[in-house]
Amino acid sequence: xxxxxxxxxxxxxxxxxxxSRDARDLALVVxxxxxxxxxxxxxxxxxxxxxxxxxxxxLTGGRVRAVVLxxxxxxxxxxxxxxxxxxxxxxxxxxxxxxxxxxxxxxxTGLIGERLPMDRLLPGLDLVAAQLTRDGGLAAxxxxxxxxxxxxxxxxxxEGYMVGGMAKGAGMLAPAMATMLSVVTTDADVxxxxxxRVLRKAVGLTFDRLDTDGCMSTNDTVLLLASGASGIxxxxxxxxxxxxxxxxxxARQLQVDAEGATKAIAIEVVGAAHEDExxxxxxxxxxxNLLKCAIHGEDPNWGRVLSAVGTTEAVFEPDRVNVAINGxxxxxxxxxxxxxxxxxxxxxxxxxxxxxSAGPHSATIHTTDLTADYVHENSAYST
Amino acid sequence: xxxxxxxxxxxxxxxxxxxSRDARDLALVVxxxxxxxxxxxxxxxxxxxxxxxxxxxxLTGGRVRAVVLxxxxxxxxxxxxxxxxxxxxxxxxxxxxxxxxxxxxxxxTGLIGERLPMDRLLPGLDLVAAQLTRDGGLAAxxxxxxxxxxxxxxxxxxEGYMVGGMAKGAGMLAPAMATMLSVVTTDADVxxxxxxRVLRKAVGLTFDRLDTDGCMSTNDTVLLLASGASGIxxxxxxxxxxxxxxxxxxARQLQVDAEGATKAIAIEVVGAAHEDExxxxxxxxxxxNLLKCAIHGEDPNWGRVLSAVGTTEAVFEPDRVNVAINGxxxxxxxxxxxxxxxxxxxxxxxxxxxxxSAGPHSATIHTTDLTADYVHENSAYST
Numbered sequence: 001x002x003x004x005x006x007x008x009x010x011x012x013x014x015x016x017x018x019x020s021r022d023a024r025d026l027a028l029v030v031x032x033x034x035x036x037x038x039x040x041x042x043x044x045x046x047x048x049x050x051x052x053x054x055x056x057x058x059l060t061g062g063r064v065r066a067v068v069l070x071x072x073x074x075x076x077x078x079x080x081x082x083x084x085x086x087x088x089x090x091x092x093x094x095x096x097x098x099x100x101x102x103x104x105x106x107x108x109t110g111l112i113g114e115r116l117p118m119d120r121l122l123p124g125l126d127l128v129a130a131q132l133t134r135d136g137g138l139a140a141x142x143x144x145x146x147x148x149x150x151x152x153x154x155x156x157x158x159e160g161y162m163v164g165g166m167a168k169g170a171g172m173l174a175p176a177m178a179t180m181l182s183v184v185t186t187d188a189d190v191x192x193x194x195x196x197r198v199l200r201k202a203v204g205l206t207f208d209r210l211d212t213d214g215c216m217s218t219n220d221t222v223l224l225l226a227s228g229a230s231g232i233x234x235x236x237x238x239x240x241x242x243x244x245x246x247x248x249x250x251a252r253q254l255q256v257d258a259e260g261a262t263k264a265i266a267i268e269v270v271g272a273a274h275e276d277e278x279x280x281x282x283x284x285x286x287x288x289n290l291l292k293c294a295i296h297g298e299d300p301n302w303g304r305v306l307s308a309v310g311t312t313e314a315v316f317e318p319d320r321v322n323v324a325i326n327g328x329x330x331x332x333x334x335x336x337x338x339x340x341x342x343x344x345x346x347x348x349x350x351x352x353x354x355x356x357s358a359g360p361h362s363a364t365i366h367t368t369d370l371t372a373d374y375v376h377e378n379s380a381y382s383t
Numbered sequence: 384x385x386x387x388x389x390x391x392x393x394x395x396x397x398x399x400x401x402x403s404r405d406a407r408d409l410a411l412v413v414x415x416x417x418x419x420x421x422x423x424x425x426x427x428x429x430x431x432x433x434x435x436x437x438x439x440x441x442l443t444g445g446r447v448r449a450v451v452l453x454x455x456x457x458x459x460x461x462x463x464x465x466x467x468x469x470x471x472x473x474x475x476x477x478x479x480x481x482x483x484x485x486x487x488x489x490x491x492t493g494l495i496g497e498r499l500p501m502d503r504l505l506p507g508l509d510l511v512a513a514q515l516t517r518d519g520g521l522a523a524x525x526x527x528x529x530x531x532x533x534x535x536x537x538x539x540x541x542e543g544y545m546v547g548g549m550a551k552g553a554g555m556l557a558p559a560m561a562t563m564l565s566v567v568t569t570d571a572d573v574x575x576x577x578x579x580r581v582l583r584k585a586v587g588l589t590f591d592r593l594d595t596d597g598c599m600s601t602n603d604t605v606l607l608l609a610s611g612a613s614g615i616x617x618x619x620x621x622x623x624x625x626x627x628x629x630x631x632x633x634a635r636q637l638q639v640d641a642e643g644a645t646k647a648i649a650i651e652v653v654g655a656a657h658e659d660e661x662x663x664x665x666x667x668x669x670x671x672n673l674l675k676c677a678i679h680g681e682d683p684n685w686g687r688v689l690s691a692v693g694t695t696e697a698v699f700e701p702d703r704v705n706v707a708i709n710g711x712x713x714x715x716x717x718x719x720x721x722x723x724x725x726x727x728x729x730x731x732x733x734x735x736x737x738x739x740s741a742g743p744h745s746a747t748i749h750t751t752d753l754t755a756d757y758v759h760e761n762s763a764y765s766t
Contacts, residue, residue, distance in 0.1 A: 047693030047701050079718035112686020113719050216694045297762030303495020306460050310430030311599045318430050335462035372755035379680030
């Protein structure tokens with residue numbers, strides 16, 4: 001279903017020869033309207049890829065006709081020439097669609113620092129445009145994969161409208177969004193300003209709370225496009241809920257497919273004085289390589305949880321912190337609690353609960369274990 | 384030579400049965416004076432082990448008669464009972480030496496969250512005190528090892544005085560000091576206030592700039608003890624230089640012995656607007672798991688350097704950043720520079736130079752690669 005689940009969208013994914021192996025690497029998602037309202041959230045990395053710089057400008061207009069996405073190259077750190085490549089890509093898509101380049105968003109993913117092979121990409125755009133169909137969402141989702149082992153798609157049904165989405169991301173998953181590209185579509189009729197509000201909130205609660213390896217990418221982009229083709233103006237709260245659910249579902253798929261991961265770890269922080277502090281504590285725990293190794297080894301090493309909590313500025317008293325792993329409170333009052341032998345770490349899903357005993361706020365950060373496979377995958381070749 | 388290189392110090396290291404295997408695990412360093420001036424720098428982690436809380440109090444007095452150190456248990460997150468264990472340890476050492484517990488510093492290292500076996504530790508203190516000798520520095524350095532594969536010792540000769548030191552640390556090496564214990568001794572005659580100034584400065588330039596896995600420990604302690612036994616009041620600048628050299632030498636030994644590491648990486652940040660920003664940039668790069676994997680794979684993936692630089696608040700323009708790996712400027716002006724094939728990453732020592740082109744300041748952070756062995760070592764058992 002993916003991005004073509006809602007009415008008004010066509011998509012396609014083709015092999016343009018950007019990747020060395022013969023796989024799909026170029027995707028196009030077109031909004032046929034009647035509305036073109038759109039919103040975007042981008043990486044907070046100060047080193048931004050050319051397509052991010054371009055698409056940020058496009059999104060200031062609140063309108064997107066089409067999104068072109070490529071794997072096989074991030075077009076980041078490529079200087080003015082790289083930006084011209086992005087510009088040329090948007091111009092070419094606009095030409096094929098008989099539209100304006102100013103409403104064509106561009107996303108790229110892959111190795112940083114190398115120019116895209118434009119001699120293959122530009123002809124590929126003719127190819128992908130020729131294959132646009134109402135059921136091309138899956139092919140598009142396939143084309144944006146890099147080290148992703150599976151395509152990531154999702155959809156939810158609202159009252160008379162649909163929300164669909166696709167995403168890619170397996171490594172460099174961190175703070176200001178898991179390193180990732182995602183396009184979410186809807187046939188609801190929603191103005192750009194409302195899309196912007198809803199998307200920021202949804203991303204803040206989902207992609208932003210996935211932190212698998214602490215590395216923030218230069219290319220992170222999440223776009224929300226509304227065709228209005230259902231003719232339905234949704235209830236704002238319901239619409240926000242559906243978009244958030246699609247983003248959460250995609251984020252979960254990114255987590256499960258994270259490079260080398262054997263465990264999906266939820267760091268649930270409760271009893272925080274402020275939600276921000278709950279997020280900060282969860283993120284600190286999620287970034288402890290030592291803890292991530294311990295969970296990989298199915299060792300309930302709560303000392304590594306506490307030592308990560310202690311690096312934050314959050315309000316807490318060391319002797320009032322409690323920690324549970326998979327429901328067993330093995331740390332109570334900052335010291336050993338229930339018998340650690342009771343903790344069953346064999347299941348793939350692991351929940352680490354940190355109770356700061358400092359207030360009513362909470363947040364959950366999602367991460368993975370750190371494995372030899374992660375090291376192999378990220379040392380064996382450039383990504 | 385270690386901590387007994389300077390006059391006025393005795394030391395010993397014995398096996399007290401704190402570790403499961405039959406190895407040395409208890410060390411004692413005694414300052415026979417005439418001076419007892421001392422200074423300490425401790426972990427900035429808010430979750431502090433009992434011996435850290437104790438020793439911080441001792442050091443407020445600026446006088447230390449002896450330091451007792453154990454491996455085989457961190458005595459962190461052990462609650463009031465754990466603090467009583469530290470207190471009892473200091474009392475016992477004071478009793479054996481016929482001195483005051485208020486001038487006995489305590490250091491512990493090992494697994495967090497478990498009580499120390501006091502029934503073995505207390506008798507061990509009689510044993511270690513009985514073995515104190517002027518040449519016991521090496522045995523003491525051996526006794527504080529945890530996953531360290533070698534003992535770490537150093538000394539430097541000043542004008543009429545000596546500076547000696549020992550350290551332990553192989554994992555959890557991070558920000559506010561590599562996770563480590565270190566005792567540095569001198570027979571120079573230096574008041575506690577001056578020792579404090581010198582030690583803070585030396586630690587800030589050495590141990591604080593080693594960041595192998597981003598994990599900050601609950602037990603980090605560096606102590607500087609002066610016996611005054613040489614009768615020499617050193618030139619302040621020379622003394623600072625010698626102490627800094629000993630700390631730098633020990634920090635280098637920690638780096639080379641870091642768990643699983645096959646590369647010693649120096650992140651040299653130049654052209655920064657402020658030294659603090661150079662440190663922040665170096666630390667961000669040192670903490671990129673993706674980069675650390677790439678260096679392990681001998682892949683000069685400078686895009687992973689730039690994406691880490693971009694997460695900082697340091698002053699720089701993305702299109703003016705240059706990066707060299709082992710002297711080859713593979714990134715110039717934020718884009719591809721010299722041929723990456725020219726970078727030789729086969730040597731153990733790797734230097735990554737980041738030129739921010741934003742000012743005259745610089746700093747170097749030391750780290751290591753991320754390897755499957757690191758994962759194995761930290762997932763196979765609790766440490």
